[in-house]
Amino acid sequence: MRKTDQFIALFEIPPAIAPHVSVFAEPEEIDLIIAMDGKTCSTSEVSRLLDISKDQAKALLEHAYRRHFVHREVEGKKVGYIFDHVDTTGKPVRYMPARFYDRLDELAMYGNWDDIPAEVREEIANWWLNxxxxxxxxxxxxxxxxxDAYQQIKQKDFLLLEEALAQVEAAELHAVVNCDCRSSTQGCSRMIESCIRLDDGARYTVERxxxxxxxKDECKQIVLATDRDGLMHIGTRQTPGHGLFGFCNxxxxxxxxxxxxxxxxxxxxxxRVHYLARRxxxxxxxxxxxxxxxxxGAFHHDGTRLQIKxxxxxxxxxxxxxxxxxxxCMTGCPAGCIDMVSLPES
Known part of the structure; x- marks a missing residue:
């Protein structure tokens, strides 16, 4: 089997984008995925498999981690923000191969996504959504x-602007990231750098x-700018006992x-919908x-006309x-005639 075919199979690459492997994968990354062969490996094991020094293996794994070719793992559990190949308890970190689905974030948001033909981008964006x-x-x-039960999912609730800003205020660490959905779909001209990551979400995002x-002030200004641009704030409401991750716009x-x-x-x-507009x-x-x-389309013209001033x-x-x-609608109303009414919770 050709090396490229091995990589396509191991990295679970959809057929539509398979001819464009060279756009999103470097030769060293291809060799790494093939050498790992679906197995979780330590830095020493990668050094041996690729016949390179441990320092070279460490540098390659860190590069691959930031480009989402591998994930980090400690004692069989996928982990996010850690320092110097060990977590806070000193346990060694291993690396597990990712798949093309994981690679798409970095590729669409910050990579050379536009180097892929438009019809292929559209097909892959639809595949990604599925x-x-x-x-x-x-x-x-x-x-x-x-x-009402807690669920570990990032976009669980529609948030009002004031709720989004309250999360920014409560967080200690703040980051902004390009929207992967708009970056890949390119369905509108609204802000691309618009998704907010807070605390652990910010640490993990920047590290990757x-x-x-x-x-914090810059973060608030970005949230206000997304609101002016007509973007809806969607995240998870603050829940006692659970930390912040961030929200999307x-x-x-x-x-x-x-x-x-x-x-x-x-x-x-x-x-989940928590409010209803009232005019x-x-x-x-x-x-x-x-x-x-x-x-x-909650607000619309019905064909009638009125005399206003x-x-x-x-x-x-x-x-x-x-x-x-x-x-x-409320944040954009120049007359201030709209407010939001809480819906009864189930």
Whole structure:
């Protein structure tokens, strides 16, 4: 079997992108995956398998780790943020081969994704969405059974802007990373550097070569900018006993959690809706900005016209059944006529 074919099989590369291996994999990385042959290895074992020094093996593994060709493991458990090949208890770290699904984050967000033909990118983005949907399906089923129980999933709830900012305020470490969904799908022109990682999420993200660390104030300004750009804040509400990881700033055209929700028949349950918009008709000027901001069509024109302060305007109507409680309409309303009402929790 040719070396490239071995790599394609071991790294579980979809057929559509197989002809473009050289775009996303370096020769040393290909040799590493083939040498590991699906097994978890120590630095010494990689040194022996590739007939290189331990220092060379360490450098190669660190490079491969940051490019998502391998994961770190301690005592059979995949780990994230650790120092100098040992965790805080001094146990040795081993490396487990990743697969192409894991490589896609770095490739689409910071790699040479645009060097791959557009039709292949589209096919792989759809494949990625399907893989993601299958991966989260069991957890989403648990959420359907008990929405209030803690589930280890990153985009569980729609967050209001104030809730997102409160998480930023509560965190000690902050990072911003490109949105993998928008980077790969390229479905709209909204902000790319928009996903927020906090505390352990920030440590892990930066260590893996994704994103950049920012100050708390910088982080708040980025969140405010995403809100102005019409992005919805989706993460997990702060839960006692569980640390922060971060949240994403999403659009319906690109973002996997929102698109997967329809496939998994989890409307309003995952991501979970906690609020409903409420409009003060007397204050509303029917400017229509809420129509442009709402990605679910909850605000729309019904064909009628109104006289507002001597000017004729198209009437804006609100359909509460289409509201997902993201709050984007409220933060963009120049008249301040919209607020968010908490829904009763189950």
């Amino acid at each position: 893989e993601y949907t299958e991966k989260i399906a069991p957890v989403v089923e648990n959420i359907k059974k008990d929405p 070569g994704l994103g950049r660390q920012v100050t 999403c659009c319906t055209c690109c973002c996997f959690p929102l698109r997967a929700s329809a496939v998994l028949d989890s409307d309003r349950v995952y991501p 003060n008709q007397e204050l509303c000027t029917h400017c229509g900005l809420c129509i442009r901001r709402c990605q679910y 001597g000017k004729q305007r198209k009437a804006v109507v609100f359909d509460a059944l289409k509201c997902y409680g993201c709050g984007i």
